[in-house]
């Protein structure tokens with residue numbers, strides 16, 4: 001197995017303790033950080049998404065793989081910035097106001113990062129104004145998560161706040177979370193809905209034409 005395949009496999013297996021030194025070795029051997037990112041990390045997360053969709057992986061496997069990817073990505077991040085590798089797009093992601101559920105949103109954020117998006121993770125209990133402020137700083141995608149039926153309406157409030165700020169036409173809005181449906185996304189005027197983290201990656205790419 002080549003070094004790049006070993007990196008890819010370590011991420012698929014969720015072994016951060018293997019992935020990180022392998023990435024260090026690859027960099028020491030002069031491998032292009034962009035190749036490590038695309039063929040090692042991003043490709044691995046694509047495979048993880050596939051395994052999840054086929055029911056071979058569940059949320060815990062997806063989480064540890066995402067963590068291994070994030071740990072390895074930390075080594076590449078400064079080199080990629082230096083090299084000027086363009087992210088696919090900038091995503092402002094958060095769990096909506098009043099909602100403290102963090103895990104699914106963080107998983108979506110990690111998978112999007114693994115797919116090549118730049119992520120601004122606004123955390124949980126994110127007020128509409130906070131999303132608006134991040135769009136004013138240049139994010140192109142608003143990604144909102146809600147786990148409670150009582151907080152879902154805050155997705156609509158955020159879309160209304162974007163409209164009030166004159167920003168609605170400049171961004172794409174992606175929504176998800178256990179109680180959210182495609183019908184609800186349509187009702188509130190979101191651009192896309194995804195049922196899980198790997199579907200969120202597919203939908204975000206589709207929305208930005210990547």
Ligand code: B1M
Nearest residue numbers: 099100101102103104143144145148149176177178196197
């Ligand atoms: Co809460 N909680 N919780 N909870 N909690 C649920 C959601 C609940 C369904 C449990 C139940 O009653 N069966 C219920 C909601 C009922 C409803 O509204 N329909 C509930 C409740 C009622 C509450 C409280 C009100 C309880 C109380 O205090 N009385 C309270 C609310 C607090 C608040 O937010 N204001 C509360 C609190 C909590 C904890 C803080 C204790 C904890 C969260 C800890 C944390 O996140 N750090 C918690 C937990 C853990 C859960 C359950 C058990 C698990 C949620 C989770 O992490 N799932 C949950 C029951 C359940 O879901 N079975 C429950 C794993 C995660 C990977 O999945 O978040 O669905 P999920 O994300 C998925 C998809 O939904 C999707 O992709 C993810 C990965 O596949 N997705 C997106 C998510 N966001 C997306 C965004 C996208 C696209 C896809 O695009 C942007």
